[in-house]
Amino acid sequence: MRVTIKDIAATAGVSATTVSRILNSQSKKYRISEKTANIVRKTAKELNYRPNQMARSLRLKRTHSIGLVVPDIANPFFAQVTKSIQTQAYKFGYSTIVCNTDDQHQLEKDQIDLLISKGVDGLIVMPVGIEYKHLESIRGEGIHLVLMDRVFDDVAFPSVVVDNYAGAHEAVSYLIGKGHRRIGIIQGIANTSTNKERARGYKDALRRHGLEIDNNLISGNDYTRENGYIETKLLLSQNDPVTAIFTTSDLITIGALEAIFEENLNIPEDISIVSFDDIEIAPFLVAPLTAVHQPKRLMGEMAVKMLLEYLEGNEENPTKKIVLKPNLIERASVSERIPVTS
Amino acid sequence: MRVTIKDIAATAGVSATTVSRILNSQSKKYRISEKTANIVRKTAKELNYRPNQMARSLRLKRTHSIGLVVPDIANPFFAQVTKSIQTQAYKFGYSTIVCNTDDQHQLEKDQIDLLISKGVDGLIVMPVGIEYKHLESIRGEGIHLVLMDRVFDDVAFPSVVVDNYAGAHEAVSYLIGKGHRRIGIIQGIANTSTNKERARGYKDALRRHGLEIDNNLISGNDYTRENGYIETKLLLSQNDPVTAIFTTSDLITIGALEAIFEENLNIPEDISIVSFDDIEIAPFLVAPLTAVHQPKRLMGEMAVKMLLEYLEGNEENPTKKIVLKPNLIERASVSERIPVTS
DNA sequence: TATTTCTGCACAACCGATTGAGCATTCAAA
């Protein structure tokens, strides 16, 4: 049997109340003598006492844990954000329960329910991103959550995101600046905010430079390597193929690399790529990626800070939004082209 | 206020006991009429009841959550294992609380204490790996834990590991078979089981092929990219430099790649590499890595299965050990050499 | 000496679930 506060009380010859107060540093407040306090602390140590957080949480209605809902922990982008969140939360005395949704809406709902059942004080969610009714109902119950990475157009949640539009715009403008005219895009999950913004950035950049938007060059529907592979294969097999691709995630890019090398093409000589995310390994890929860098650690830290401010009641604004600026990192996956006027 | 079992009892006009029994599918056992059961189930749904797991766990002494202690979630190897564990655990109705130790012993101890306080039913630990007193004392308290990846020589815990010796032996033998004679090794954290075994495999492979062990070629002390970078720089600057390096983790390898390209050397023409782990991205690095593949998903699944068997009392053997075979995946980071007889 | 004020601690309720024991009522058997 694990040692409880009662065991300490018994061996120290005081009441459980007293033990509790001493161990919670409330001896002064409740006028408990230093002598008694010392005895209790000593026996607690001797018995190797470990407070039962379940009992504590039940009474206090605080678990000091947060739920983290993430599409895919094995994706390096999410892995890095997760680490940042976990580390930051721990610093403030919170532990993190991690759930994986595999970008499945139902799983997301189930996992969130589970987390709430477990009594998490709040949630950081990187949602699948198409539906949000469940999130609204949760907020309706007074449970704090902050969204990360993906948000929703028609409803405001507290959130930490990157300016995906600006990032994409910069990426595509960069390609245009390098002389590329036929630029493809491989999109992520349709209807997610990240994807919509990145696609919008892509189109606006083209338009701004007087280029036409060719729907044949707009492809893809998932942030996965598989999607990157397939769509690149297709893009490369077109009549007037692209000279550059804007891939909307590093995982997509990896699939693209696979396809490109399979076709015996070289990067950046035959085909240029600008990617999104800029995971740690991006510089060390076959083609060191020129990529839009997302400040993953910062994002995680801000999300935690924001959530904790809500939890501690220091944040008034119920839908605070933080938009971080991404920045383009130039490496070696883009070549200069002499534009061919068609 | 969140809706409790009492609320349901009140609106349904029955006792809390009855509600509890119905919602736990014990209506038959306790002879509760279908009529009552239906009413209760209906009102539970209507009130959007979510059981309070803390209360439940307090009473049942089961939280249905497991603690996962991992050195670095952002390391793709651990990220993949973590995902596998999380997914598998969820399948069996367990959630996973993830803690990061950054390979710091004190953090590991603290995090484990915290997890136990939170009432996890069991632990899967990838320990820093040098000290194990805290793990023994935990086991002494009757808390189940299974070790992964790293284990200890002089004390037996239930564990899931890979045959690091065999993997290393195969890797180095492969290099020798390709004609390499001056083969360096960049080690991970000293005194960890993984590192000791891999180093032993390295040495035995050399010896077996009649090669001398040159201590100048044995370097490194951490599974990080930084260590890979530094040690490779040093290896390359020796008088009679290596023609091949056995890097004991993919993260080390990435640092090595950095150093090698900085020196304007090519892989595999100038220098060959065999790595360890074989993370998902390994095929897409500047040099597609020939690497010892660890079955990450399998490892995670087995660890979960094993832990759950202990938890459910189906496993008698208190120190069951599972050793999985790694296998060498050939890609393009090793070249053939004509051995120079010195 | 009587009264008030501290000092130091304990009682008991509570958080939200689970569970062994028990209590009416109904129905069948004797």
Add this chain to the structure above:
DNA sequence: TTTGAATGCTCAATCGGTTGTGCAGAAATA
């Protein structure tokens, strides 16, 4: 009609903490 067994449900204790209130005895004041 009485006894016994089902039937259908409730009581109250429990898990391990936390907390408002209260109660002695000692010290201070009158």
